[in-house]
Amino acid sequence: GNSVTQMEGPVTLSEEAFLTINCTYTATGYPSLFWYVQYPGEGLQLLLKATKADDKGSNKGFEATYRKETTSFHLEKGSVQVSDSAVYFCALMANQAGTALIFGKGTTLSVSS
Amino acid sequence: DVKVTQSSRYLVKRTGEKVFLECVQDMDHENMFWYRQDPGLGLRLIYFSYDVKMKEKGDIPEGYSVSREKKERFSLILESASTNQTSMYLCASSFRGRYYEQYFGPGTRLTVT
Numbered sequence A: 001g002n003s004v005t006q007m008e009g010p011v012t013l014s015e016e017a018f019l020t021i022n023c024t025y026t027a028t029g030y031p032s033l034f035w036y037v038q039y040p041g042e043g044l045q046l047l048l049k050a051t052k053a054d055d056k057g058s059n060k061g062f063e064a065t066y067r068k069e070t071t072s073f074h075l076e077k078g079s080v081q082v083s084d085s086a087v088y089f090c091a092l093m094a095n096q097a098g099t100a101l102i103f104g105k106g107t108t109l110s111v112s113s
Numbered sequence B: 001d002v003k004v005t006q007s008s009r010y011l012v013k014r015t016g017e018k019v020f021l022e023c024v025q026d027m028d029h030e031n032m033f034w035y036r037q038d039p040g041l042g043l044r045l046i047y048f049s050y051d052v053k054m055k056e057k058g059d060i061p062e063g064y065s066v067s068r069e070k071k072e073r074f075s076l077i078l079e080s081a082s083t084n085q086t087s088m089y090l091c092a093s094s095f096r097g098r099y100y101e102q103y104f105g106p107g108t109r110l111t112v113t
Helices: none
Strands: A003-006 A011-014 A019-021 A023-026 A032-038 A044-050 A056-059 A062-065 A075-077 A086-093 A107-112 B004-006 B010-013 B019-025 B031-038 B042-049 B064-070 B073-078 B087-094 B108-112
Touching: A003 A086, A011 A019, A019 A107, A023 A032, A023 A086, A032 A056, A032 A062, A044 A062, B004 B087, B010 B019, B019 B031, B019 B087, B019 B108, B031 B064, B031 B073, B042 B064, B042 B073, B073 B087
Parallel strands: A011 A107, B010 B108
Antiparallel strands: A003 A023, A019 A075, A032 A044, A032 A086, A044 A056, A056 A062, A062 A075, A086 A107, B004 B019, B019 B073, B031 B042, B031 B087, B064 B073, B087 B108
């Protein structure tokens, strides 16, 4: 079946450090891939997406590239801020009508000044 | 801005009680979803609805039911609450053809004692 595996957290970084959160997936066909973010006390928000191989999604300084050969969609940011502290979820959607999102378990990021 | 609101942020109920969790969205979205979020397990889909009075089971529907009498409102019902239903419950909505772009409410933390 379809699934998403994320690196376990928490990830603890100092401000301005480089961030990578690993995400790999298992899916039949060619899924679309997403990163969602959940700030403390809030609901999840779509951060970025990529719908086909080699697409790069980007938003708010975050980037992720859809790598079909390694079935990966790692999230990166060159210089994190304290305000980036949140839980990050990788997700996929199989490209079949009526299917729902499949989420990874989430990775907690904590950034200190 | 899309608003998804949930009736309570925190709820404490006793074992065996019937529990109603309400969700309202104001963007005329066709799709609505209920998830539960547990540490180490991420988000798991309970039920979703793609139209008024329509519903589909998600990954973990046992012990839950749903109701969608109006387009903007989606209710989750725990017929007889049990302690293993203690969790964070998240509601989300999206446009019909954009299942992946889901807008989430802030969540209801339910404790069953």
